[in-house]
Amino acid sequence: MAVGQVDALLLVSFGGPEGPDDVVPFLENVTRGRGIPRERLEEVGEHYFRFGGRSPINDQCRGLIRAIEADFVAHGIDLPVYWGNRNWHPYLPDALRRMREDGVRRALCLFTSAYASYSGCRQYRENLAAALEEVGKEGSEELPDLHRLPHYFNRAGFLEPFVDGVLAALEELPDGARVVFVTHSIPTAMNDASGPDGGRYVAEHLDAAASVAGRVKDRRGAAVEWDLAYCSRSGPPSQPWLEPDINDHLEELAGQGVPGVVVVPIGFVSDHMEVLYDLDTEARETAERLGLAFARVPTPGTAPDARFVAMVRDLVLEYAAQPPQEPPAERLLGALGPVWGDCPGGCCANTRGYRPACCGAD
Ligand SMILES: CC1=C(CCC(=O)O)c2cc3nc(cc4[nH]c(cc5[nH]c(cc1n2)c(C)c5CCC(=O)O)c(CCC(=O)O)c4C)C(CCC(=O)O)=C3C
Ligand SMILES: [Fe+2]
Known part of the structure; x- marks a missing residue:
């Protein structure tokens, strides 16, 4: 089954180094323009070197994508999954280039961050806007229209x-x-x-x-x-x-x-x-x-019983429905109620100044 007007899922993540030579360039990517003291950077570099210069985050994204793909197949959902990171390969512009080559017109974005904040949401939205601009300059074919799935902290x-x-x-x-x-x-x-x-x-x-x-x-x-x-x-x-x-x-x-x-x-x-x-x-x-x-306690993203993966499927099906559906009560905990997908104007303002962001009113 195709899903509404949507033809892909894009996993948007942070990225991490995959070997000792990646650590310093990765940290430079993360902290560019963020005013982090030199000593803090050296200290954080040591954390990575202690683990062989390799962060587990990219492998966890690969595992999550495999699990989502298998779950989509098992549920008859015909939706390819793409992946792009803010700070390390595969970068967001690479993901957009692949989507353009494959003719993807409309994609839903899943952020590997569950909560609202500039770092956990708007910065990714700014990175997506910059990536669309970068890739847009390279060719005349249409780029995908991107929408963010709702945050899932209360799912x-x-x-x-x-x-x-x-x-x-x-x-x-x-x-x-x-x-x-x-x-x-x-x-x-x-x-x-x-x-x-x-x-x-x-x-x-x-x-x-x-x-x-x-x-x-x-x-x-x-x-x-x-x-x-x-x-x-x-x-x-x-x-x-x-x-x-x-x-x-x-x-x-x-x-x-x-x-x-x-x-x-x-x-x-x-x-x-x-x-x-x-x-x-x-x-x-x-x-x-x-x-x-x-x-x-373990984190949920790679939990073996795949409840997190089933949640991703629910988010996609609810949000891609025409019109988008509210989640049934049992999928939502807490007192804050269902969360918006694309953000309202001014959401998680960049305290260092305005930059255009995708998946939202501004
Ligand atoms: C809210 C939040 C999340 C959760 C939401 C989300 O998941 O996005 C998150 C995730 C992550 N943060 C990560 C790594 C780093 N974050 C840094 C720096 C910072 N994080 C911040 C916030 C957050 N960060 C902030 C306000 C800064 C200061 C600089 C700035 O204002 O931007 C620095 C620089 C050195 C340091 O100062 O620590 C590093 C290396 C990794 C990858 C880990 C890996 O490699 O396995 C992940 C998933
Ligand atoms: Fe961080």
Whole structure:
């Protein structure tokens, strides 16, 4: 079956280095014009070198694409899947060139970022606009019309794997363990500008975390105490970023006599470098030093039962329907309701100045 007027899915991701020689050029791509101090860059380079100079993120995208393709075939959905990254091969313009060669006219974009913010959404939309412009200059054939699928932070298919992970981790840890949801820190100014009305990044994380904690309570029959903490702070020390940092928060919990922590990487779709280094390496070491029992819950993107992949199919079918359909209630958790696809005007403003963005009103 063809899907409405849509003839492709485009996976839009961050990209990561695939060997030691890629690390420095990759970091230059990521931080161009972003004002990141030299020392921070050298430190982050070391995180990659510790893992052989290779980030797992591209392999996870390859795995996700294979899983989506197989799922589409199994459900009679005739939709090719393309892939482009912001910061490493295959880049977005390469994906657009392939789509143009194949005659793709209208594609839906799936971002590997679940939440609103400049870094997690609008920057990708700006990159897509720039890629369309770059490729548009090369030829007269038509480029695809691109639309973004809604963010999925409050989707059952994204959150339920976290619920299972928390329940399993609690079994292993001493009674009284705290559940700590962790996401990528961003500058507080970026949070203030996120979504159409501001503050959306934190609001979406609190909503998602409350949904997971609520389902955990329902299934084990007892409430858990939980908090939201942040990892991967970057930028100059003078600039305020969202806090508490996960390591500082572990100190605080140990001081309160909490015996263990379940770390839930709620901000991340797959186990890329932030998860492997900032959580599994650094935060785990902090917990060990403090004598806190530690468990890290898996991310949902590559979960073996493919609930995340089924969610992608649901998003595509709902959004490609004419007119687009609202999700049935059981697919949506939390209090914020269904999320828009293409963004309203002014969404997640670039605090460094306006640049054109695709998949939205501006
Ligand atoms: C919100 C958010 C997400 C989640 C949404 C999404 O997934 O998009 C995310 C994901 C990722 N961030 C990643 C890597 C990096 N992010 C950096 C820098 C920054 N991230 C920021 C925010 C986010 N980042 C910000 C505000 C900066 C400061 C510079 C700036 O204002 O732009 C830097 C520079 C060095 C440093 O300062 O850490 C690196 C290397 C990787 C790839 C990992 C891998 O290779 O496996 C992934 C998936
Ligand atoms: Fe980042």
